[in-house]
Amino acid sequence: MIKYLFAKEKNIPGGTAAIFFSFSAIMWFIIGTGIGSFNAAKLAFPDWFTHSYALQFGHMRQVHVHAVIFGWIAGAFAASAMYVVPALGNTKLWSEKLGVWNCLLWNVGLALGLATLWFGMTSGREYSDFIWPIDIYIALCMVLPLFINIFMSIVTRRTQGIYTTNWFFAGSFFMLIIVFLIGNLPEFFHLTGLNEAYMTWWFAHNVLGLLITPVAAAITYYIVPKVTGNPLYSHRVGHLHFWSIVVFYSTPAAHHLMSSPLPEWLKSFASVEGVLILVPAVAYVCNILLTMQGKWAMFVENVEIKYTITGVLLAIPLNMQGGFQQTRAINWYVHGTGWIVAHAHLALLGFSTFAEAAAVYYGVQTLLRRKLYSLSLANFHFWMLLIGFSLYWVSMTIAGLIQGAGKIYEVPYMDIVIAEHPYMIVRWLGGTMVFLGNIVWLWNMYMTVKQGEKLAPGVQPQDVAYAR
């Protein structure tokens, strides 16, 4: 990497930044899921690794959350944007050098942020736990260069229109900067009280709703038509998806605080807008699944499509839960229980992780012009992720329903903890499977770089992937 940091722009091969980002994302995914698995073990077996300040659950939980969100998920977004945008614009990345620097700044900032969190320096606000100097760093040194690079690549494109994927990339990275700067106002200016509490969830809602959901969708808008060869089913439905994300998804922040004493109009408004999230959700899922017409065999045969479509299918329960669980009637039952934990993992480990894994698999192969080292290992990784995730999701959903019942009937809390114990063990097993699968993945990607079979000019990886 060092040799590219100070190289002339023309001497940096195209795709360098994307490759760096891909591998950094996979590393963070391993670190993040490893810590997640460790945390889950502590919830199942609390006397494991005690006495240590650093390895205490309360210090490690937020490190897990931020390692996966900013290291893996946002890192994989950056990786995909950096090769998808130039490909769609028939051009090069605006600046590979900026991209390489961006990757360095990204990893330095994240390592610094996680280290401070780990040692207890926190703002005490969920999802915006980072202390405010780190927040400013993230906005200005991590996301802003990414946005500039992506936006300028779109501006300097050599094609007529802008494809759906690129609307989302440009829009989402821009909105992420805004969300970071507005959402952390309470820390910058020491805003207090319910304003602070509400802005905490305004940030948390929008960092998910305006970054993770739309960009993961943007990736699938690219991968599915590209790999299957089918044109996107409908650009108009894509328009509906994009605009309804901007209009509906940015508004229901208060639905995270339905049982808090916020103004009632705000909660009702958020609840209605929350149901309207189903508009972009349904438009998106239908659009992608209809694009698959006639090519459903690839769902089984092609590894990138297998990942992508699994992600899209997981978006169906995700959005059905997301649309309705925040209405007063259902929120009453599930608020603050493991159900929500399951839902969050459905969004991040289910829907978006599967979409991004596809993008990283595909990107590394096309950029290096090398075929995947081992398809079997890729399939093994897929099943480790899917089974691990399913164990996690199902066990936490059940645990959440138990907790909900206990909450409604005001059962002594200890009885709920005892009833949840088996599910805590299953969740740990599921999370550990994901972690182990990712180590295999890193090995597979490393070997692809070293030993992957070279692709002949004009051949795409999917063309040769199934040559038996």
Next chain:
Amino acid sequence: MGFREYRIGSILFGVALSTSMVVTVYMPSLDISGVSSTATALEKQLTYGSNSGFDYGDLFLHGNDKPTKVILKKNPVTGAAMDDTAAYVFPAGTSFPSGLKHDNILGADVQALSVSMGKMDQAAEVTGGVFLVSSKVTNGVETPYVEFATATRGWGIEATLAAASETILAGAGKTMFVREGCWWCHTLLPEQTHDWQSFGRPPVLGDFNGESPTTFGSDRKAPDLLHVGSRNSSKEWMMLHFFNPRLVQPHSIMPRYDYLWGPKDKAGNVIDLVKWDEEFEAYRDGDSVYPPEVPEYADDSEIRYLMDFVLNSK
């Protein structure tokens, strides 16, 4: 090329995003900021000080730069006996909570009373002072206000600390609560629709003015703690439970907080956690009849702060 052909789209994008932010950021903030503080909000501000998270005064979250809550049974100046009174001592230089610094935090009527009756405007961070939460009844409506006792009653910082029958370091304790991530499992928000019987009265709109961060918590893996001091006020139980929750609750999944005791106990003896563990395991496996003793914590240990915070949550 460029974005020329997307001009309308770009404008609409800006309009949509701005409108969304006006409705979801600006309008709620007007509504929330117009709410008057309750007595709870005043007590919380005076107990927790400026900020319980990362701040200039407390970069590493050690519980620095926090006021001390004391219980007085006698007047610190005259020495005359009086009803138990909670006073909040801000040593010179301690950061004030927002409500003492800005005019628009407490709500119009509370702010006006705090200035006219409480002489709050005479307080300054540089010199510190002693505060009380008082109230005045006008036309049958009770309005709480902040009283700057150093100005109204002449209570000095040293005199008040010396007269204290009980010293509660709940401000530093809330910092521990934030730093140790207690709020990842314990909420501070009984829900409005249930919880009344188990966890007590949910907070109301004005209970939070000036508090930062509020640490509601979102994922309740453990009982709500907003009123925990009312349910269980046993210091001994809390001490055992913090040291090793399995001592008093065999099925608990709470982590041990034995490391918050620091290196030495109250008597100055070194705490040997490894030896304690061995003895505890022998007890758990039935090889010994009694569990090992939990060491008494030192007065300036972090666990003392956290215990004070928990027991002060009434």
